[in-house]
Amino acid sequence: MKRNINGNDLLAIGYQPGEILGLAIKTALALTELTFNEASDLLSKVKDTPENYLDDEIMEPLASAIIEAANAPADEVIPLKAHIQGYARYGEAFIEEGARKQMDIAMKLPVTVGGALMPDAHQGYGLPIGGVLATRNAIIPYGVGVDIGCRMALSIFDIPESHFYGNEAKYKRELLAHTKFGAGHGFHGREKSDHAIMDHNDFNATAMLKQLKDKAYSQLGSSGGGNHFVEWGIIEFEKKDEVLGIEKGKYVALLSHSGSRGFGATLAGYYTKLAKELCKLPQEAANLAYLDMNSEEGQEYWLAMNLAGAYASACHEVIHNKLSEAIGARVLAKVENHHNFAWKEIYNGEEVIVHRKGATPAGKDVMGIIPGSMTAPGFLVRGKGEEKAINSAAHGAGRQMSRSKAIKSITKEEMRAILKDHNVTLIGAGLDEAPMAYKDIDMVMNAQRELVDIVAKFSPKIVRMADDGSRED
Template structure:
């Protein structure tokens, strides 16, 4: 072989360092020792540029095949973001931290983004900020939906006047403890297990992955997670009769719950986020916004799994509400439920888009929803106005103003006991990271979204149960 030809020489004519370069050098050494350098380089450049012409060559077909396969291999090319973020609406800008805005700015640079909005309870999350609404074209973002898929609020209003609640605290506390379970990994065993038609949903058989999660879903059906999930008794105040719900002016006992799809949803979120990141290569700052094309097999699988998780989360609330309603012997006058951490197919500016609401309440015209405050601050039963600048959305709560770490460092147990006493609220469980002081002022949040929702009634928490250790779902 002509010793002046090296790997560097081949790189100069178009080869790249790696397996193909080494194979080319080996073939040269074994078969072309007496060929002149100029002629040899011309031959190997021709193989590099037109490998299909050498597939029938007894010596060079191996190299030609490797070159063709390498050129056809999937490229790990990073998908470029837009140079400038598309404009989006911000509600309650004075209460939103810079981290949430920065995350939303990045989301608005995705090539699939069609529109967005930031709710007044927004704060920094993972990928899309919590309180972020993002509309995309034919693309679904697992972390735009969130880990706790289909997390929701559910409210049952009973035929029990306010005065019949007070003085019976012991009974309500007993039933609340008896029929709820909280925290990561909590489940029911044996005869405790609930039954619900969601367990017969054919979607469980759509993939091997979902089929393997059926047992976990059944065991955790009717349980609640950790973090800010709760089940609470309270008094709901209708200042005027509501014709839609057919409820007269007055103050009634109500049950309010907040939780999602438990370990079932979290496992789906983890699996498809990992898959999305492998398929959709985005710049580092946008990596957690990796998306799946809804026309792809993976995108369709996630869409089916997400909707199943949403149905499952709803079933969990239904089990809790039925058990507690029966326990106190009440009649339900009305039930309202809404979810967040989800994606919907909706119309925006004349085109169908996928609307991700990560910690945002659907607020289309006439759509009912519940926006909670904290364990001592009121929540609100609302009706959406259908405001397009918010993409038919509103806040999903007060939103955190203090991180969990900061709350644990700055709030004492005595602080917590004092504020609970001031508001006459009984608390079962919860860590200091869920203290009322860790949340924004719900009244300011509501004032920032008067264009988005009408308030129908006000809910006052009276007895709150949360995870004993303040644990979060995983």
């Protein structure tokens, strides 16, 4: 009895697992007039010289499939580097494994030229929060993040500490009157604020930017959900700061944290999707898909990112101007810095794109603000320009507990108790933003002593956040 050719027989003569192997098995079953050896020999010849069998009624489908497979484009997946490039890690002992693994993958990208991990680092999407990545001629939308241009802004007023404690009700009332929070929330009609950013020519650069302009206008001067805040506090200078021209003492200050709202979030989603379509990376690195800076798409994103950053700055300016006017104060100094952004900088002698996803620029003498939590102090700092850290520092205390874990494990009573212990008034916020969900800010600052000098300490007193703890839309 004749033995039919099976898959193992075809593998033995050089066929590979896949669709063509299945087609070869189907073809073998049609060779009823041939012996096992004759059929095996014929299938071997078709595999090696398929062009000779394009006129054969039975063999043509198999021959055509083999030729098409041979002429198919090479695998589009861009391989990662075989080895992890070394990078500096600060406060490594209290950085979660997930963040380290994400950074390791980022360091294997073919466009990566340097990186660093800050002590507040925790796992995110693509690049970890607290990750700094320098790339050659490439921009990574998820290396910037969803909230493009998210930043800190600090205004220091000519008001002594004693005035705050005698007028807390007024400060709370004005904070409520001049801020708005939460995903999707914005202003309407006469509530809207005017700012030069809305006349920026770049809003006409692409169809998407034109489409998003109205949304940006309605949300101008508002704050997002999640960990975004506006807060009154007391800032203490233990000695005179010559650069800012502020004498030793304690002053009332306003600190805000927010980004580019729905405008930036929409841009981030669109360009991340586009990058993934154009830049095929292995699955573990898919969220690090990048755009070539020489491409039209790369230039589009760069323009949109910078506009979103300028818009985020305008949002803070509107908030600070409203509240400065409301309390009738003179601003002694204002300091602002952003994270969730990318910059063109010189690193190891060449121009690179430095992504700081939840990291503070800390070049030599660059000022920045590193907040703690709603009860822990924040710090006004001056960068030391440490090249190993790619001129960066932490952007806050950093989460030590996920949002879901915080909600499950922290009670409202515990949160109320810690607020009372620190004499902090809280407006809004969910349990996911409880102080216990964050790392010890003193531990974080100690881990980056070689990155920044502390100029002054800010203690929160009246904190406003989104009522439901919602995240950005």
